[in-house]
Amino acid sequence: MTAPDTRNSLGRVKLLNLDHVAIAVENLDHAIEGYRNRYRVEPLYRERVDEQGVEEAMIPVGGSFVQLLEPLGDETAVGRFLSKHGEGIHHVAYTVSSIEAALEHLKTEGARLIDEVPRLGGRGAKIAFVHPGDLAGTLVELVELPDD
Ligand code: CMX
Ligand code: CO
Secondary structure (H helix, E strand, C coil), X not given: CCCCCCECCCCCECCCEEEEEEXXXXXXXXXXXXXXXXXXXXXXXXXXXXXXXEEEEEEEECCEEEEEEEECCXXXXXXXXXXXHCCEEEEEEEECCCHHHHHHHHHHCCCCECCCCCEECHHHCEEEEECCCCCCCCXXXXXXXXXX
């Protein structure tokens, strides 16, 4: 078996797809209802991810998802974000073929990693975050989806 294609032609981490745009919301049921009424879209998954302190819903749009995030408490990443900024875009997430290889490459390049080792996210995916102070004020999530 050949090694997964982890770098692009410029030797940088290869981002395969825009997996999701995440939106912090106060109330997940209301947010799902809002998307249903406005755009006639429905979540494909809904799950509680204790390790991330969220309940999340994933709404497919084209080849990507909108991820709606309700915090499980005030002292969680999304809870703190909501009390500071209110509802709005929280992060963008890109798929990579190997999250360990991606983190290794980013670390070598001096990126400001939040997670040096992957954590478990929704859908059984391995995920890791790069700090919003690293690039363009945007929290970035890397996602390695499980093989089906
Ligand atoms: N996007 C952009 N900037 C953000 C941000 C976000 N999502 N969250 C915080 N910030 C900014 C704050 O505004 C603040 O800026 P200033 O210093 O200019 O005031 C700075 O980052 C630090 O903010 P803070 O409130 O002290 O930060 P926290 O202690 O909440 O930590 C962060 C911020 C990004 C390190 C933390 O949220 C984190 O570790 N996130 C990764 C995990 C996560 O977000 N999990 C939930 C999603 C799970 C999923 O997608 O599955
Ligand atoms: Co996410």
